[in-house]
Amino acid sequence: GENVEQHPSTLSVQEGDSAVIKCTYSDSASNYFPWYKQELGKRPQLIIDIRSNVGEKKDQRIAVTLNKTAKHFSLHITETQPEDSAVYFCAAPPSGADGLTFGKGTHLIIQP
């Protein structure tokens, strides 16, 4: 099955700085890589996703990059704001099956 490793587990950045969260996956056949944001006491929500035929995708201050050869993908948040404080999860599906294997999560803290 798929194994997803996520680093770091906690990330503290100054407001306005950039944040980068990295994930690696084990199944080379995986082809869909979503990122979810979960605020305290709330449900996870998709913030961006990328498919294996694309190397990078941007949506305003958020971007995701994918390196299929190295089997890793990263989330980049620029000009961080207080509302970016949350836990972020990367995920990947197992090949030939559905559902999502999640990383352990990164607690992003934005310092004022």
Added chain:
Amino acid sequence: KAGVTQTPRYLIKTRGQQVTLSCSPISGHRSVSWYQQTPGQGLQFLFEYFSETQRNKGNFPGRFSGRQFSNSRSEMNVSTLELGDSALYLCASSTQGAGLTEAFFGQGTRLTVV
């Protein structure tokens, strides 16, 4: 359009009992997947259903089971509850499957086993 609805929101059960959780997906979504969330293990995949068929199952004991009805609503059942089953149980619905298209999560059912 109504979101994903899970009932009940909170449950307290005793060891050895069984419990059934319900998930109503977004209208038109045929895929429902279930996850267990705990502080130590994070989000772990339980199983996924599409058009009443279980397509995949995570690494959980047979005490965890589920089903999906013809209207796409899904239920999961946990029998012979253990203290370690205390967790937030989340379901997610999507059009084609969480591993293919955006998955929308419910607010979860908080299960406490005492």
